[in-house]
Amino acid sequence: MAAPRKEDVRSLIVSTAEKLLEEKPFSEISLSQLASEAGISKGTLYYHFKNKNELLFAITDKYLDEQWTELCQWTDNADKDTSLHRLVRYVLERDVAGVKLRLPLFYDAMIGNEEIRTHLIRRYQCFASLIAKKISERTDKVSGEYFSWLLLLLSDGLSMHQTIQNDHLDTEKFISQTAAYIEQFFPKK
Numbered sequence: 001m002a003a004p005r006k007e008d009v010r011s012l013i014v015s016t017a018e019k020l021l022e023e024k025p026f027s028e029i030s031l032s033q034l035a036s037e038a039g040i041s042k043g044t045l046y047y048h049f050k051n052k053n054e055l056l057f058a059i060t061d062k063y064l065d066e067q068w069t070e071l072c073q074w075t076d077n078a079d080k081d082t083s084l085h086r087l088v089r090y091v092l093e094r095d096v097a098g099v100k101l102r103l104p105l106f107y108d109a110m111i112g113n114e115e116i117r118t119h120l121i122r123r124y125q126c127f128a129s130l131i132a133k134k135i136s137e138r139t140d141k142v143s144g145e146y147f148s149w150l151l152l153l154l155s156d157g158l159s160m161h162q163t164i165q166n167d168h169l170d171t172e173k174f175i176s177q178t179a180a181y182i183e184q185f186f187p188k189k
Contacts, residue, residue: 010048012038014058018101026056026104053115056104063101064123067094068130075134084138085183088151091131092175095155096162103163128152139186154178 016038020029031052035045049055074090075082082090109117128148136144161169 009040009044010058013040013045013048013055014062017055017059021059021100021104025107026052027107053108053113053119056108056116057119060101060105060119060123063098064127067098068127070094071130071134075137082134082138083183083188084135084186085179087131087134087138088182089175089179091151092155092158092178095152096158096171096175099159099163102159124152138188141186 013034017029017034020034020037029052031045032042034055035042038045049058071090071094074080075087080086105116105120109120128145131148131151132144134144135142135147158169158171158174162171
């Protein structure tokens with residue numbers, strides 16, 4: 001039987017880490033446990049990821065790259081209504097749905113992991129720029145840069161309240177109401 005290809009092992013490690021993240025925080029997952037769960041040696045794990053930060057970046061970047069690609073495909077689809085209010089709904093729904101993968105980054109950045117903090121800020125800047133561009137394509141009545149950061153801050157706040165299971169905030173209703181207000185104040189171009 002042929003040995004697995006390098007890309008396959010790397011994908012196996014990332015998918016195993018994602019599954020473990022569903023059960024416990026990243027800080028509680030040891031590299032030994034991860035190697036064992038993936039059915040590989042610690043040496044193989046270290047060949048692909050020199051530390052936990054690299055692995056966390058790979059998981060997060062995979063998620064964010066997928067989110068980026070999906071947003072571009074959705075907004076570039078001429079057959080869809082991608083007006084500003086629908087764009088707002090799209091971004092908020094997807095950001096809130098994917099918060100679980102961002103939480104370990106927030107946590108580590110807040111407790112002083114400078115490498116993770118820098119990585120997280122860089123990814124936010126990239127995503128804010130993309131959203132700003134998409135907003136500017138849909139309206140000239142608001143700064144795309146300002147509005148993109150407003151959306152990202154709103155999605156992070158909604159994500160946190162969803163995470164702490166705040167029963168006083170209906171996230172889906174809030175997103176719907178926000179989209180309705182945007183539609184009212186910023187009609188299609």
